[in-house]
Amino acid sequence: MTCFGLCLGGKASPRHNHVVEIDEEISTIENARVYSYRELRAATEDFCPVNKIGKGGFGSVYKGRLRDGKMAAIKVLSVESKQGVKEFLTEIKVISNIEHxxxxxxxxCCAEGDHxxxxxxxxxxxxLSQTLLxxxxxxxxxxxxTRTKICIGVARGLAFLHEEVQPYIVxxxxxxxxxxxxxxxxxxISDFGLAKLIPADLTHVSTRxxxxxxxLAPEYAMRGQxxxxxxxxxxxxxxxxxxSGRCNTNKRLPIEEQYLLERAWRLFKKGELIQLVDALLGDDFDVVDACKFLKVSLLCTQVMPKxxxxxxxxxxxxxxEMQVNDxxxxxPGMLSDLVSLRNQKNTSSDTLSAGSGKQVDSSSSANTTATHGTMTFTTIDDRKS
Incomplete structure (x- = not known):
């Protein structure tokens, strides 16, 4: 059966004004190979629906086989994507020059015409949102x-971005x-469209x-710091x-259990953190290690950044290598405080103004990739903790 292609062309849009800018920027990036649209169209069998492996506000992701035989994930940004030229170029610049x-x-990448x-x-x-959660x-x-491997791997990837790259990357x-x-x-770690490169001599930057x-950390969500x-x-x-095997927010649960961080804090104060461990693990986990990981999560989420x-x-x-000191x-910085802030700022809508004059979406699912530039509540969970 023939698969029909995904049409991304059509009428001219404001994005055409940025084509020259994109071409000039990409030409200065040494480690980014430029693919033709025709080559990527062939790799995905004309963007056949059976090859689609993901979809979000940015567009769709397809599995494809490149000319050299490599399998690739081909992320096609839609014309309506909230990821603009700046985010597109940022993602290329950041990730093309580092490897871990x-x-x-x-x-x-491909920046041919309007694509x-x-x-x-x-x-x-x-x-993780589509598998574990x-x-x-x-x-x-x-x-x-497996979970410990994933936690430590993500931590190492972030440590590399924060401490081994110059300028460092948030x-x-x-x-x-x-x-x-x-x-x-x-x-x-994926999706670097929102990443910020910060010189070592700056303690922080103020941004949208x-x-x-x-x-979102409270100081960043409320002050843009x-x-x-x-x-x-x-x-x-x-x-x-x-x-825990559950999303950070689950409105299907009783009110006292809806926010994962708040529940973790209550259990920590009662000395009952072990209750937070995913029940699907049964007895197949190290109790000491599990409590240690949960305590590290509380260390990471303290309201004061320092x-x-x-x-x-x-x-x-x-x-x-180091011991946790209780x-x-x-x-911690509680999500409920940010929810209250959102409600104060927008009593009649489901959006939150993010300091840039633009409104950002506040709805999402654990099973979809959220769009760039959005603040999203993760509210859907298929299992109760």
């Missing part, structure tokens, strides 16, 4: 050993849907808020999700 076991690898396409290495097991939608088994959108898994369930509500500690906060939320550890310290805590754990 726990980061996705960019093969190249904007990114070509990445193909990762067989999709994202998708529950019934995945046949993968996440043992405790990802700004660490979340389950941006952690992809290869055939061996090795985690790869972009990311996903539920993972961005440091590496914003990523540390997001990682802490992700760590909670991986250990109290949060660096990502290199997080790696040492998770691997046992006395250093203070109250």
């Amino acid at each position: 076991e726990n980061l996705v690898k960019l093969y190249g 904007r396409i990114l070509v990445y290495n193909y990762l067989e097991n999709n994202s 998708g529950g019934a939608h995945s046949s993968l088994q996440f043992s405790w050993i 990802h700004r959108d660490i979340k389950a849907s941006n952690i992809l898994l290869d055939k061996d369930l090795t985690p790869k 808020v972009a990311g996903t509500l539920g993972y 961005l440091t590496r500690k914003a990523d540390v906060y997001s990682f802490g939320i992700l760590l909670l999700e991986i250990v 109290s949060r550890p660096s990502m290199s310290t997080v790696v040492k805590l998770l691997t046992g 006395e250093e754990i203070s109250e």
Whole structure:
């Protein structure tokens, strides 16, 4: 049966005004191969629906085989995508010049005519949001050993971005849907369209808020103050999700259990953190290690940025090179506070003004890839904790 192509052309749009700008920018990037639209169309069998492996506000992702035989994930940005020229170029610049076991690898891009396409290495097991947090939608088994491997791998990838790259990189959108898994369930941090490169001599930058509500550090969400500690906060939320096997927000649960971080804090104060461990693990986990990981997540999500550890310290805590001191754990920055802020700013809509004059969406699912530049509530979970 013949597969029909995905039409991305049509009438001229404002994006045509940026074609020259894109071409000039890409020509200065040494490690980004430029693919023709024809080549990528052939690789995906004319963007055949059976090859589609993901979809989000940015467009669609297709599996394809390149001319050299490599399998690739081909990310096609739609004309209506909220990821603009700036984000497209940022993603290419950031990821083309760095390489790490726990980061996705960019093969190249296409900026032919009105098309904007990114070509990445193909990762067989999709994202954490579609597998671990998708529950019934995945046949993968996440043992405790696998979960520890994923947590430590993501931590190492972030430590590399924060401390081994100059200028250092703040990802700004660490979340389950941006952690992809290869055939061996090795985690790869993806989606660098919102990343910020920050010179070492700056303590922070003030910027418009972009990311996903539920993972956003309070100082960043409320004041636009961005440091590496914003990523540390997001990682802490992700760590909670991986250990518990549930999304950070689940409106289907009783009110006292809807926000994962708040529940973790209550259990910590009662000395009952073990209750947060995913019931699907049964007895197949190390109790001491599980409690340690949960305590590290609380260290990462403390309301004061300076109290949060660096990502290199997080790696040492998770691997046992350093010990967690319970006395250093203070109250976390609560999602409910940000929800209250959202409600105060928008009593009649479901959006939150992000300081840039633009409104950002606040609805999402654990099973879809959220759009760039959005603050999104992750509210759908297939399993109760």
